[in-house]
Amino acid sequence: MDLPVIPTPVFDRWVWMEEFTFSHIPIAAVITAWMFLAPILELIGYRKRDLRYDRLSKSLVYFSMILFSPGAALGTGIPFLIIGLYPEFWARWANMFFWPLIFQFILFTMEVLFLFNFYYLTWDKTMHRKRTHIACGFIAALMGELIQLIWDGIGSYMLTPGGVPLPAVNEPVGFSLAGYLNPSFLSLFLHRSFGNLSFTLLLAGGVFAFRHMRHRVPTEKAYYGFAADVTFTLGFLFFFAQPVIGWFYARVIQGEAPVAFIAMMGGHAWYYFIPKLLLILVFVFIAGTYVFVRHRDKPWLLGAISIGLASFYVIFLNHPPLRVFGSPLAWRIAYTAGILGFIAYLWFVRWRGPALRVPGWQIFLLVAGLASTAVFFFGGNMRERVRSPQTVYGWLEKPEATDYERNRFLTYEKCIGCHIRSPRDLVLPAGETWNQRVAAEARRPEVSLSDEEVVRIASYLEEVDK
């Protein structure tokens, strides 16, 4: 189909797309997460007759309101950009998900009505009808979650279409339930929901801690200390759902989009995955230390966190062994010892807690909040990048795809059967060229490679060797 592809000035097409999207998604994530939390906190405050929760809840909604207009304006720009830069994708994708997009628009309208008119603006007026007010907050939150549910359904289709074909430009489907409920739909929704809650709360906790440090008025200082503790601790707890959901998510990707999985686990997107893990270590270390010192009198909480930390193990099991310690066995021993050692350290901290109070701890909390935000960016970027050079996995290629990217995709796709973990496991014996090596592999009875594919794979591997 001869649709126009508009060339971009200054930056490549994907850079424009990425920056536009990145400008909107964090804002949307913050609003969705805080809208979800605000009525819960308000309800807690109402039940406990504690006005601090009410204030905290209102401040989250207030900040969401400030972010809402710029976020929505940026969100409008994303379809504009896609229509011009990826017209074929948009035409086919909008054909398939027309009704979810329209439904999302209706929900969005409802969300604004409830958030602005029936929740925030009526906060003081309905002080004596708190239950009604909280109900309005929950409806607004529900709308936000449903919107995310819609986007995650149609977004996850791009990575795991699950065999549902992308309709042609002139083939209006309207809605494909099978495409919407694609294999990674639920995993992505859960992973994003908990991820959003976790990173936004950790970030809020860091900011509140910073305000606690700077404030001189005792009552205000006490409030910010309370707000920092509630948000930071909640954020840390929400985080523990992530490894478990992440494990299932990774498994789905491995089964449904194996090339993308390889790209992530040691392939060309490793430099998103590894820093992401390192950043997780940073905030888990800070948050763990904080919670074990601050809440040392709640052994049930600390026990639960210890079990949660042990679940980190699944991520390391998923990932191909790093060669930093030589053999894979040494790597496994290292991370096992690391996790156990960290849990031991936390319990030690709990025991020595009072002696470990340090001035400026608020800065550490802020650092942890920023680290968790960076994790969010790395994660989102990685998810979009692992499909490259395809826009919809297996169905549509990017207009700007290069031969190098196509050959890389082919290499991953064809070599996964035997070289399961990483393309870097492919080793060239001395005295051979990649052409010879791949041609020799192609002669194996279980391998199916055409002559053209041999040349393309060899070409890619030569490029990698350079």
Place this chain on the structure above:
Amino acid sequence: MNLELGFMSAKGFIAFLGLFHTAVASLAIGLAFMVTFAELVGYRYRIRRHDLFAKRTQLFHVCIYNIGTINAIGLVFALSGLFPQFWEQFFVHFHWVMIVEEFIFFLLATTITFHYFFWDYVWGHKKLHLFLGALLTPLFFFQFYFINAVGSFMLTPGNFQEGTLSLSVGVLGWDRLGFFNPSFMMLQLHRVFANISYGGFFIAGWCGIRLYFHSADPVKKAYYEDNGRLSFYVAFMSFLALPIVGFFYSAVLMRNADEAFWNLMMGRGDVVKAGIDLWWLKHLFVAAMVGGGLGYFSRKAAALASGERFSVPNALIYAVAVFYFIYYLCMGLIMTWAFFLWSLAFAVGGYLLSRHMVNYGKGSSRAPFLMMGLLSFGTVMLGGWSREAARPRFDENRHSAYDKLYIPAERQPYLMVDLQPPELTDSPAGAPVAVVAPPNAASLIAGRCVGCHDLQRVRNYRGDDWPKVVNTMVVYGTKLDEEEKRLVVEHLSAGLSF
């Protein structure tokens, strides 16, 4: 094959979303101006109630602004699914326009947010806050400068005809000629004044409603009377410009959108719904507003003469009436005298009703405020509908005609990116791509001259001094080298077609 909604037609759905968006977006633009104006007046004359009113209006503005934004997103989605051919074509011409508009949209959203949410925080820096508010109106105008350009293109695309635009690889996404199309400036001006007028009358109407509820409370009564009057005056002054701009807008349509113009004038096609000519009805509303405004001001003349602040000079008020009278007279000449006479009747009726309502309310402006607010809303809706409905309609098949389209030769230099032939042939679809032929005299004339004027102007020229004319054009900026200049002069001197 088209996507169908089931519960209503595709055209009806787009019309609903479009009108909803127009109502909200136009109001937002008008409100931005009114908020700034009221805050400025409050600051200048140290009148707290104007500041408070400006703040409340801005809160309302923030709320409807987001609804408008979301409505725009819905419109984008709906057009993508229901009119994909049109929508993709649209981006062929105006992709970068939409991106720039989007950037301004973001700036605007941020400015509105800061302006409202930091109102009290920057109380000690009122001038800074006023400056922030004063940014809103130019930003809005700048934003709709882009939107109106692409909107007016749909009605007066110049030499283009709807349905003959092209989708082809290597398109730039910026159609300068299409952007500065014949009705571009008229639509800009008309919407500027109409939106300020609509925003002002809307607020006055809101004050009118509140006055009904607070007629017993003197403080609140004074608050809504005062602020409503301020808005009403600003709106009515802006109303003055509309017949002037409207006259020239009609003239542009007559020359450049012949069918649309006569659809409006003669009440044809979608302009008429359920037997009612909506464009005519809009003008009857406007006539009633002119009469209503005059009646209000004449009844209030005594109060104005007694030294109330922010009065509108009588000369201005009567100028409005005179301009409208002339406008309707012109329209009567083109349409039927029944149009003129009905308009006159509505204007007189509005005048008498307005005076009666002020008398009946014992001097309260609540009823005229409400009436003008409602009529103003009606005119915006009916005007928006008529403008869109006047165009010739889409083909029945809204989808899949991509490969039947072409780019007219004179637009090629503006729509096509200067790509190398190997890049062109490497299109994603692998489809054959038309390569622009080497320039000949006819294509040079068609391609270069239209940068500043249309080809009809060249054809209409009766002189024979083509070397001099072409040289002059080169001095004005037409890019022609010596060889091309020679070709063009020979072609034109020989009287050949192009």
